[in-house]
Amino acid sequence: MTESVECNILLVDDEAGLREAVCAYFEDEGFQIVAASNAIDGWELAQQRPPDLIISDIMMPGVDGYQFLAQLRDDPRFESVPVVFLTAKGMTADRIQGYEAGVDAYLSKPFDPDELVAIARNLINRRRAATDPTDSVHLETISQQIAELRGLLGSQPSVVATPSSVQVDLTPREQSVLDLVAEGLMNKEIARRLNTSVRNVEKYVSRLFGKTGTNSRTELVRYALKHGLTE
Known part of the structure; x- marks a missing residue:
């Protein structure tokens, strides 16, 4: 990613403290980021401003991360948008389920924000390289x-x-x-x-x-x- 290229990120997580910390960190790194406390609001935000990357928790009230991911992958507008799961779940079976559902990366809480930013940059760069018109x-x-x-x-x-x-x-x-x-x-x-x-x-x-x-x-x-x- 170059400094001149604007990258829009959508964060969906029901933990207010985590949303605030992640948003602050990405903004410091030069990203544009919006956050939602649940998947329903996240879906609305995605439609208002299509993101370059989505970061989502798995365990959320109502619509969980897997259901949210399935909704994204079923929509042609978002089927190729990279998705990173942030979750307290760390079991291999959970990771496999996430990858099979179409997630691009998986990071367990607690996590290093520098690692999250590096993952985001890598996924955004690769998607743009693969789809560069x-x-x-x-x-x-x-x-x-x-x-x-x-x-x-x-x-x-x-x-x-x-x-x-x-x-x-x-x-x-x-x-x-x-x-x-x-x-x-x-x-x-x-x-x-x-x-x-x-x-x-x-x-x-x-x-x-x-x-x-x-x-x-x-x-x-x-x-x-x-x-x-x-x-």
Whole structure:
């Protein structure tokens, strides 16, 4: 995240003291943040001002965090918004339930506010990198680079035969997404090709960024071609 980019965060927690402390900390770090004491009010705030990230407690009166998350994921406006669960629950089964429900990160109370801010920055940056509309401007450039690199490799068989010293463990689905990104397809096109949701594609692209240490689709494609991760 750069200082010039405004990031809007929504906090939903029924503990007044925690809301006040978290809001103060994020504001000190340059974020815009609004807070709600329950999921119903949080839903209203989300519709008024779509957030870049949502931080939510799990154990809340009325609508709990899991139900709130399901409501968000069922709405196209919020299905790709990163969600962090803040909760006193720390059991593995609870974490698994959260991840299966579509949460992006899980932090147990008490927590270090610096860690929460770091998680928020990482999730916001990765989402923006995965969905950055300016990347479409570079599709022609990426395609040209791919063609040039393939031509270069094709004219140098010895280079092709040399195995890459970089080992990146990709799942079959990650490999499929990488191959389509390398073709210059954007997330909506990839989702249609793989018969999945745009949110799932965004997650896979974010994982690819993490595994390759890249921060944009252009960097990812260059890295993949250089190290033989895609044809």
